[in-house]
Amino acid sequence: MTTVRRVPIVCNAFCMPSYAHWGDAGADMRADVPEPVTIEPMQSAWVGTGVRVAIPDGFVGLQFPRSGLGCNHGICLANGTGVIDSGYRGEIRAKLLNLGQEPFTVNLGDRVCQLVLVPYARAAFVPVAELPASSRGTDGYGSTGVR
Template sequence: MKPVGISVAWTEAADRQIALPTFATAGAAGADVRANLPEAASVELAPGARALIPTGLRMAIPDGFEVQVRPRSGLALKHGVTVANAPGTIDSDYRGELGVILVNLGDQPFVVTHGERIAQLVVAPVVQASFEVVADLDATDRGTGGFGSTGTS
């Protein structure tokens, strides 16, 4: 499969020594993105706190694609730190800095350090729908059954 090209540019304040998003293994779906903090500082997230962590990157995503921002499983399991709006979406027409909203769901403070891998980026195709008001919808076996309607096991 041919990779989708994503153009990236540094923000003015970015530390250009921080690695670009990279795939940790040949079979990885997500590319790790790193914190790019002003003056190589750190950010402490108290339990229950959230913060917008800069990456120092801007992107040009091709039309017909999005980049999803997803949590790193190790941060979630070991520290309770995850992406607050997972998955976040970066639209193809956005050209501002990529920031990652991290939240600490753990019971201990967590320090985000400069250059640390904080999330993963997954490139995905997008299909835009057209919405049309109709008088009624077609019937299904499930019907209007909502949360828990198909059972608990």
Template sequence: MSAQPDAPLTADGRLRVLVRRLRPDAHLPAYARPGDAGADLASVVEVTLAPGERGLIATGVAIAVPAGWVGLVHPRSGLAARHGITVVNAPGTIDSGYRGEILVNLVNLDPSESFTIRPGDRIAQLLLQQVAEATFDEVDSLPETTRGETGHGSTGGFAGIHDRAPGAPAELSPRRTS
């Protein structure tokens, strides 16, 4: 999807996002490599999360997401894979009207090890996406589709899923074989 005509663009065609540094030691969002979708967000605080504990981690920056766009805060795959650290409300949403500090809601899913976040640690990724504002029109019925009203596991993904009767709901828990 291309930028809206009124969206502020830089000379090289990138979306211009205004950033306010709230603390002198804060890192501005930055892409680690060319072509990366997410810009890294870094912590400005030291916080230790015990197993199962969550916390709002300050980044020390606020941004002005342009109208018609949204900032989405995603987990960092390395933190999740190596330490069980992820974003609780992934993705977090930064609306275009929000001007407060970006706080990242992290949780430690490791069952036994605490994890310490230190100032400067990259803790999440910020993705910017264009969004449409909708008008919601109430109707008595919706247009028919082949999927219909099925959801929550209706397309399967589990061995034996095709053994169920047509129209029967898909099981969401593993089958017992004994």
């Protein structure tokens, strides 16, 4: 069952994060730019969203790229996934990277990324001489094969 949490937010009405469908994990975030921003191939640019939130303690905001921008235009987030801690109160901005072959222009109100709120567990790291055994052990990338 999906739990709805109230999250304090400061933004203009047009850039309020919104879910496209009930059950979506990611809320679309829109560009709040004074003029269009064109990103050339293999270049990046900061795009403001005009959104500031108070993420509840025990949660983290994860900023993800939009699938359609990535698959159709080669637009991704420069840092892959952004981490927004609960204590941050500044504007959430997106550093968009154009991996496509054509310039890409972001206009006011365009959906540029998604915000997902996720509960987390804070770790208490404990130094030990050895880690407990596991079935995987130290096998890394590609260890399970191709098929």
